[in-house]
Amino acid sequence: MGCVTPLTQMTAEPLLSLQDLTVRFRLPQGETVAVDGVSLDLAPGEVLGIVGESGSGKSQILYALMGLLASNGRAGGRALFQGQDLLALTEAQLDRVRGQDISMIFQDPMTSLNPYTRVVDQLAEGLIVHKGLSRADARAEGVRMLDRVRIPDAARRARLYPHEFSGGMRQRVMIAMALLARPKLLLADEPTTALDVTIQAQVLDLMAELGRETGTAIVLVTHDLGVVARLCDRVAVLYGGRVMEEAKAEALFDTPSHPYTRGLLAAMPRLESPLTPRLGTIPGTPRSGGGDLPGCPFAARCTERLDHCTTTRPVLQSTAPDRRSACHLIEAAT
Amino acid sequence: MTLLESRNLGVGYRIPGTGLFSAARMLPIVHDLSLTLDPGRTLGVVGESGCGKSTLGRALLRLIVPSDGQVLWQGEDMATIPDLRRRRAEMQIIFQDPVAALDPRMTLAKIVSRPLATFEPNLSRKDARARAVQALEQVGLSADFADRFPHELSGGQAQRVGIARAIVGRPKLIICDEPVSALDVSIQAQVINLLMELQEKMGLALVFISHNLAVVRHISHDVMVMCLGRVVEQAPRSEFYARPLHPYSQALMDAVPEPDPRREKGRVGTALAGELPSVLNPPPGCVFASRCPKATDLCRQTRPELRTVAPGRQAACHFIEA
Ligand SMILES: Nc1ncnc2c1ncn2[C@@H]1O[C@H](COP(=O)(O)OP(=O)(O)OP(=O)(O)O)[C@@H](O)[C@H]1O
Ligand SMILES: Nc1ncnc2c1ncn2[C@@H]1O[C@H](COP(=O)(O)OP(=O)(O)OP(=O)(O)O)[C@@H](O)[C@H]1O
Ligand code: SF4
Ligand SMILES: [Mg+2]
Ligand SMILES: [Mg+2]
Numbered sequence: 001m002g003c004v005t006p007l008t009q010m011t012a013e014p015l016l017s018l019q020d021l022t023v024r025f026r027l028p029q030g031e032t033v034a035v036d037g038v039s040l041d042l043a044p045g046e047v048l049g050i051v052g053e054s055g056s057g058k059s060q061i062l063y064a065l066m067g068l069l070a071s072n073g074r075a076g077g078r079a080l081f082q083g084q085d086l087l088a089l090t091e092a093q094l095d096r097v098r099g100q101d102i103s104m105i106f107q108d109p110m111t112s113l114n115p116y117t118r119v120v121d122q123l124a125e126g127l128i129v130h131k132g133l134s135r136a137d138a139r140a141e142g143v144r145m146l147d148r149v150r151i152p153d154a155a156r157r158a159r160l161y162p163h164e165f166s167g168g169m170r171q172r173v174m175i176a177m178a179l180l181a182r183p184k185l186l187l188a189d190e191p192t193t194a195l196d197v198t199i200q201a202q203v204l205d206l207m208a209e210l211g212r213e214t215g216t217a218i219v220l221v222t223h224d225l226g227v228v229a230r231l232c233d234r235v236a237v238l239y240g241g242r243v244m245e246e247a248k249a250e251a252l253f254d255t256p257s258h259p260y261t262r263g264l265l266a267a268m269p270r271l272e273s274p275l276t277p278r279l280g281t282i283p284g285t286p287r288s289g290g291g292d293l294p295g296c297p298f299a300a301r302c303t304e305r306l307d308h309c310t311t312t313r314p315v316l317q318s319t320a321p322d323r324r325s326a327c328h329l330i331e332a333a334t
Numbered sequence: 335m336t337l338l339e340s341r342n343l344g345v346g347y348r349i350p351g352t353g354l355f356s357a358a359r360m361l362p363i364v365h366d367l368s369l370t371l372d373p374g375r376t377l378g379v380v381g382e383s384g385c386g387k388s389t390l391g392r393a394l395l396r397l398i399v400p401s402d403g404q405v406l407w408q409g410e411d412m413a414t415i416p417d418l419r420r421r422r423a424e425m426q427i428i429f430q431d432p433v434a435a436l437d438p439r440m441t442l443a444k445i446v447s448r449p450l451a452t453f454e455p456n457l458s459r460k461d462a463r464a465r466a467v468q469a470l471e472q473v474g475l476s477a478d479f480a481d482r483f484p485h486e487l488s489g490g491q492a493q494r495v496g497i498a499r500a501i502v503g504r505p506k507l508i509i510c511d512e513p514v515s516a517l518d519v520s521i522q523a524q525v526i527n528l529l530m531e532l533q534e535k536m537g538l539a540l541v542f543i544s545h546n547l548a549v550v551r552h553i554s555h556d557v558m559v560m561c562l563g564r565v566v567e568q569a570p571r572s573e574f575y576a577r578p579l580h581p582y583s584q585a586l587m588d589a590v591p592e593p594d595p596r597r598e599k600g601r602v603g604t605a606l607a608g609e610l611p612s613v614l615n616p617p618p619g620c621v622f623a624s625r626c627p628k629a630t631d632l633c634r635q636t637r638p639e640l641r642t643v644a645p646g647r648q649a650a651c652h653f654i655e656a
């Protein structure tokens with residue numbers, strides 16, 4: 001499955017390197033920090049999963065890379081793509097990168113597809129503009145890709161408008177559009193939430209296959225830990241805008257080192273787990289953005305909290321080869 | 335008394351004709367669908383992407399006018415309920431596309447307190463806001479979200495606003511269309527627990543549409559499986575999960591990805607090769623025949639009727655022996 005490029009073999013130059021990335025929003029109530037100093041590397045062809053609580057900054061990381069933050073938002077730090085800082089590009093330069101090298105599958109397909117344009121023409125547009133295909137060829141390519149993402153009767157369906165598609169079909173249109181561009185980097189934000197598990201499996205396989213064919217690296221944001229297991233080489237766990245833990249997929253599931261990761265895995269409902277009157281959760285309420293925090297963002301909900309967790313920020317540090325974790329417990333143990 | 339019932343429900347969309355002079359025609363989506371739902375119960379609905387779950391959900395509330403059959407609300411035909419607009423406050427829906435479902439110009443407090451205007455028209459503004467804030471807190475959004483606008487939210491936060499809006503007026507029924515698809519497992523659990531609590535306390539009934547089979551197992555009393563607009567299996571929850579009978583249900587169970595990279599990456603070939611059937615060109619026989627490992631010529635030619643195959647269990651397949 002996924003393209004295996006172990007951390008240890010990573011070439012000197014990663015495809016993407018986030019260095020202390022921050023995203024802040026201005027609101028009448030004050031400033032909120034959505035992404036709080038995230039540093040991550042991605043090798044060519046690698047699949048990196050990003051998981052984390054709702055509101056922890058996953059989508060905003062991707063928006064920042066694409067230069068698509070809301071007008072009240074501001075990105076800081078650096079996001080080097082092939083050595084070039086995406087945050088420093090002009091709008092025209094960004095347009096070129098977005099059309100040719102980086103594609104994004106948005107979390108919310110209905111608001112990112114054009115309601116007034118037939119699906120086939122939305123698929124064809126990028127190919128005409130960026131790859132110089134004729135309209136007829138571009139449309140044919142578009143239909144072929146719709147077929148590959150398992151849209152039934154693709155040729156006829158392609159002539160319809162997005163509102164005539166079901167939720168999961170729109171999602172597959174977004175996926176088809178992103179894959180058509182054969183990008184170097186694919187940013188996929190919850191791409192399969194509206195697909196039933198049989199079609200989801202096929203679409204994930206297709207993403208992996210095209211990844212292998214074209215050497216596309218993927219950043220996959222998802223809440224589904226099963227999807228992570230299926231597709232990702234490496235996983236970063238986010239909480240409160242910060243990376244809590246980062247590891248190879250196998251290692252993360254075998255020996256989750258951060259209390260939040262352990263909480264997530266324990267809370268995941270499974271087909272064979274015994275039925276209880278209530279599902280297990282992580283106690284407490286998530287932090288709702290807000291200003292800078294001195295300690296660990298997870299401290300208020302952490303059952304293993306130490307005294308200085310609320311006052312001192314744990315640093316993300318290497319705990320083993322290929323592994324990083326930000327937790328005072330781990331610092332205490334080493 | 336049964337709260338909600340559909341009898342041989344058919345739903346379709348009007349689509350433009352294909353040629354220049356051909357008239358608009360009805361594209362049938364949901365066929366001959368009968369279900370009953372009692373207060374305090376949850377019907378889980380799973381099925382293929384595009385099979386008509388959202389269409390069914392909207393038709394059950396008459397947000398789409400059915401083309402066939404009836405929907406009864408507390409025994410009354412919805413088509414003839416005089417003051418349906420007001421009565422509808424008792425039946426809420428959580429839409430599948432959370433961001434598109436929220437009015438971009440309204441603050442969350444306004445969006446969430448809106449249903450109260452029909453439910454409890456005498457509530458003061460201040461009390462309505464307090465109720466909205468309380469509902470937001472129940473779905474894990476602290477009070478400081480009340481004055482935000484929808485575009486200032488993450489995907490999962492927007493989804494939770496839809497849930498808060500649905501529960502604020504204490505309705506009798508909520509149609510939940512993929513209500514937790516954008517939530518992390520912890521908040522998902524919190525929301526599921528909340529719905530189950532409201533159900534126990536107030537007899538809330540739920541139609542719970544979801545692709546997450548583990549969540550459906552947890553919350554549902556009964557499960558219905560759909561394929562191309564038809565019910566292919568219907569069963570009490572425990573029986574269904576112990577032994578799904580229809581080949582499509584079995585394929586679904588097999589395809590659930592597990593949080594185990596070695597197992598998942600080792601999977602060879604994917605479930606269910608074969609063409610997907612299309613509503614534009616429906617197959618004459620079984621809706622699952624093109625992908626079913628057990629299919630024969632009989633399956634490709636003759637549609638299996640939904641029939642009782644065990645006490646309380648129905649399935650539509652030629653080859654089920656109970
Ligand atoms: N325009 C905005 N103004 C203010 N805050 C914002 C804005 N957009 C997003 N936020 C906040 O930024 C934080 C991070 O948002 P983001 O969309 O990245 O979350 P996420 O991790 O993708 O969550 P989900 O899993 O729910 O989609 C959230 O708390 C959100 O409320
Ligand atoms: N407004 C519309 N006009 C024409 N066809 C439509 C319209 N809305 C939906 N459809 C079609 O009806 C069928 C069922 O759509 P529906 O949204 O009910 O599916 P669903 O089961 O909810 O799928 P998903 O799991 O992907 O959300 C699909 O084939 C879709 O293309
Ligand atoms: S009727 Fe035939 S094709 Fe349909 S599910 Fe049963 S065995 Fe498979
Ligand atoms: Mg998001
Ligand atoms: Mg739907």
